[in-house]
Every structure is written in structure tokens, then in C-alpha cells.
Amino acid sequence: MSVPAGMRLLRQGELQVGKPLPWPLYDRCGMLLLQRGRVIESDSQLEILLDRSCLISEADARSARTAAEPPPPPPEPKTPFEAMDALKLDIGLLHRQLLSGTASGVAERVARMAADLECAFARDTDAVLASMQLQLDPCDHAARQAHAAILCVFAARTLRLDDGIVRGLTGAALTYDVALGPLANELNGQSERLDSGQMEQVQAHPEAAARLLENAGVDDPVWLDAVLHHHERLDGSGYPHGLRGEDIPCPTRLLAIVDIYTAMLRPRTYRDAMPARMALRSIFLERGQLVDDALAAALIKELGVYPPGTLVRLANDEIGIVVRRGEDATHPLVFRLMTAEGYRASVTVPRDTREPEFQIVDAVSHDRYPGLAGNAAALWK
Template sequence: MAQTSVNLAGMRPLRQGDLQVGKPLACAIYDRHGILLLQRGGVVENENQLETLLERDCLIASACAAGGNDAQADAPAPCAPPTPFEAMDQLQRDVGQMHRRLLAGSASGIGKQVAQMAASIDDALARDTDAALASMQLQLDPNDHAARQAHAAIICVFAARTLHLDADALTALTGAALTYDVALGPLATQLNSQSERLSADQLDQVRAHPEASRRMLEAASVDDPLWLEAVLHHHERLDGSGYPHGLRGDGIPHLARLLGIVDIYTAMLRPRTYRDAVPARMALRNIFLERGKQVDEALATLLIKELGVYPPGTLVRLANDEIGVVLHRGGDAAHPQVSRLMTAEGYRASVAVVRDTHAAEFQIVDSVPHGRYPGLLPNIAALWN
């Protein structure tokens, strides 16, 4: 997906002394075209990544001193801040890096990393909520495990604003959303591409992953009980059909109930070998039908109301046969603002035209799978700039 470049004025070449493996970056790093590669605060994971960055003729703000001492790190950068799309791209990379460290047993400072990620999500949502939501709705690769957890975290933080959670609960929810399936990561790609039924061993691994994820977090010194219990119980269901403990009703923690719904939603949006991706409106409908049975009714209703029937980033077909993308949620769930991408005659639109879906000719008649029109997606992020 295309990213917006920045003004190269005030930039200088990246040097060896600007980077240290495992140490947060004092300033953002850009490629030679001005495309953001790593945000300030991101971490170079290993020597290979460090060498790659140095070999790519990367750029950094001139105000950033080599070695990144704190005084220079706080100097104002001459570059524009990352767009929500860029920030969420970086979030996915950061989540993937954190997961790899948790799986390797070498993670440290998880609480601080999650706080930085939470701040990035908050900033992206504050700057343009619909752009932040769209950035993930447009990236539904089933094999990008970190992207799905980043998606879940954005939706959880977004929904939590309406719930008015206190700071501690919001921190716990964000941490849980970014890490709840970490133990399932090594198995996820295989399961997503598998058409046959799970083996007994695979089923045991799936049912054990909430507890395994909690143990990994505890080993990394995460001791927030709200965070840990949300991870442990996100597969519990109101009717007792969930796992690992078969909890029922009020026995399921509130944060785990919300995380469980978001987990169901983000899973359905992503295709599997044995099924196509479920359109957002159908995924939300399926969740709504389970309200009060398997999922919390109030939370399911809230999610649908806030996201809308067609969340930002959804490709849709209009009554006049145009194909468009949902830009912004509307005043009601079924009538968002749509930008035309393809004309009724089947040509890619050369000019972005915004459609009011309240009008009869521009009403949404169906969702469209992203894979059907891949040529429409490059540079689509610019629609939210």
C-alpha cells in the first residue's frame, strides 16, 4: 500500500552511529524517497536489519545527533508526522517484533513497548479515526498474524472510548489485544492454509494457546491481572461453550468479553483456504445474531453502532454499478461516505468523487472482496490525506 512521502529538506544520510540494535530510535528513519521506514521509538531488531538500513541510503532528520542523546532526540523534527496509515504500518512491524521476542523468551520491557504502541494508536485515532480504521480494514492478509492483532488493538481502543474505561483498564485492554494470540503465531499460517479438519495435536495446541500466551507474558514480567485475564479468557463464551475453563455469563471478565468479540470479527474478515473472507457487514451480522448467547449483547451492539455496517476501508458496489471505498462512517450505520474508485462502465476513476449513499442511485448494494479488484488498492491511502 502506498505511503505518503515527506519533504526531504532538513534530512541527512543515516550513519552507523545513529543506530544501536535493541535501542529505541531517537528519530524516524526514511528511505531515499522520503517514505517512512521506522518511527521514532522503534527498535532495530538485529544486526542484519541494521546493515540493511545502512545499505539502503536511508535518511534521518539533520537535527538528530548520532548516538541519539536525549537532548537531541527531543529536538523538533523538520518532517511531517506520519499519517495514520504510516503509523499503523509501523505498528504492525512493532507487534511482529514483540511477538518474536516473546516466542523466543527474550522479551523485556513489554509494558513500555505496549505503552508506546498505545500512544501511536491513540494519536492515529485522534488525527483521523476513519483513516486508522481503514488502514487495517484494507490489509487482511490471513498469514500476517501481527497485523490481525494490531487490527484488534485499534478496534478495542476505538470501542473503549465509548465505554469510558479508566486508564488502567484501557492499558490492560490494549496490552491484551496486542498479545492475546502470541502463542498461536507459529501455528497460524498452517491452520489458515489447511482445508482438512484439525488433528488432535493441533486441536490441543489451539485450546491451550490462551494459557500458553499468558505464561509467555508472565515470563516477560507482565503482571497486570486485567491484561493477563483478558488474554486467558478471550475464548470463553456466555453459554459456557468456550475455553479454556468453560466460564459462563458474568464469570467472564468484561475486557475478555470485548476482546473475544473483536477476535471473532477480525478472524472472519480474513480468508482461509476452506472459506472466503466474510464481508464486514456479514461478520457483524453473525456477531449480532449471537448476542446474549455466546457474546455480550451490549458490547456486540456497541461495536456495530460504532463501526457501522460498512466500516471505513470496505470496498462496496453502489446501485449505479460504481465500485467505491468507504471513506467515513456516516450519521447512521448503513449510509457511510464513499469515494468512487471505478466507474459504472468498469474503468478506473481518474478523479476521486465522494458519493452520498443516502441518495437512491448511490446506495450501497453489496460489499466487494478486496481480491476482486487488486488494481484499485495502490495509492488508496491518499484518499484520507
């Protein structure tokens, strides 16, 4: 029997007694027999329809299958590590567009980045902090801006700053070094002193960044002031305007501390990376003179002496990684990565650093143990 184009024979099992038809049913000549929705009332009626070689439209059959299929499950939310990788890409694109004068919707884009940060913090604050502690490549300019934003949002939440101030501070943290980006790799790889031209560019980068942002439509005073004055110091020794004390607003002071800290953690040609503990100690010693005393103390207290993602040596000579902040700044939760004999541990075992055997002796540089923390992100899943 020939079948009209676009039609096919009804198949065994496609109809059920007591269920409405999912599509119209036609006879062998293509004439309508039953409308969609009609209910097959008995087994005998079903047998008759099958015996008569009824037809259905192939298009109707496809449509019915599609409608019957459950919707795809929503995508799994990004892990904090994935969210921070995406944030770096967004920052890199935004900076390139700001530098080329093609950036648009900057405030809205930064607001979305800030919202993503807040979501990541809500899922796992320690994982977010660790995600940047594990990415300290000095050539990754976007990673440092992401790191600054993470620390600013973390500190602002701890200090319970007003939402408007947090928005402006986050925008500043994501963009404050945009004008320094093209020069950053050159400076990071340079062992000799800066020449006069380079020094002039460095001194001018806060004003250049503020102009780029203003040209792109940014008018938030907190954002612009923090970008313009993040190199000012309480004693007046900073630049570009030599501001002192209370002339430097609180959000700007906080970004200044974060900028110093994230720079210290990253190696330079002329010096090794500074462990987080030493960087925080250096900031602590400068409190009240160069940086804000209360803000520095609050950041150190909440971040901990050994922030998540820090490699540490324990009293028993094991090397571990800080996974969770502890009840106090000096006793975080650590997972062993290397045995006391110097072998990579096949099993990651938690260590309670309050116990004498597992107390932290010192932080160690990731550069000293390359690849040791390569798969550490799994510890936060």
C-alpha cells in the same frame, strides 16, 4: 603570501558594518587583531581590514556557519497509515522476543504502542480504521493483532472505559495470539480438519500466551485475564475453562468479539473472506448467547455496517470505498473507484450514500477486485 596552516584569507562580504564579528580576526602573521564580538563601526574600518589581508581560522568559520544555520525542521508526524505500518513491525518484534524468552520492558513497550495508537486516532479515526480494513492478508499475523488493538481502543473510547482497563485491554489485544503465531500460517492454509495435535495446540494457546507474558514480567490482571479467556463464551461453550456469563469480565468479552470479527474478515483456504457487514451481522445474531449483547451492539453502532476501508457496490453499479463513517451506520461517505461500466475511475468522486442513486447495495471482497484499492491511502490525506 603564505597563509598559516588552518587559516584562510578574509573574504569580501563576510563582515558587515554595525554587526559583531562572528569569529576572531588575525593579521598576516597569525597575531590576534580583533576578538570575536567586536563591532565593525564604519565603512572605512571595514576597507582597512580587507586591505590588510586579514585572516580567520577555518575551524572558527565552520563553527560560525553551523551556529548560524537554522535547526532542521521537526519530522513530519506519521500519517495514520504509516503509524499502523510501524505498529505492525513493533508487534512482530515483540512476539518473536516473547516466544524466544528474550522480551524485556514489555509493559513499557506496549504503553508506547498504545500512545501511538491514541495519537493516530486523534489525527484521523477513520483513517486508522481503514488502515487495517485494507490489510486483510491472513498470513500477516501482526496485522491481525494490530487490527484487534485498533478495534479494542476504538470501542473502549466509545464505551468510556476506565484508563487502567483500556491499558490492560490494549496490551491483551496486542499479544493475545502470541502463542498461536508459529502455527497460524499452517492453519490458515489448511483445507482439511485439524488433527488432534493441532487441536491440542489451538486449545492450549491462551494459557501458553498468558505464561509467556507472565514470564516476561506482565502482571496486569485485566491484560492477563483477557489473553487467557478470550475464547470463553457466555453460554459456557468456550475454552480453556468453560466460563459463563458474568464470570467473564467486560474487557475479556470485548476482546472475544473483536477476535471473532477480525478472523471472519480474513480468508481461509476453506472459505472466502467475509465482508464486514456479514461479519458484523453474524456477531449481532450471536449477541446474548455467545457474545455480550451490549458490547456487540455498541461496536456495530460506532463502527458502522460498512467500516472505513470497505469496498462497496452502489445502486448505480459503481464500486467505491468507504472513506468516512456517516451520521448513521448504513450511510457512510464513499469515493468511487470503478465506473458502472467496469472501468477503473481516473478521478475519485465522492458519493453521498443517502441519495437513492448512490445507496450501498452490498459490500464486496477486496479479493474480487485485486489492486483496486492499492492507492486508497491517499484518500485520507
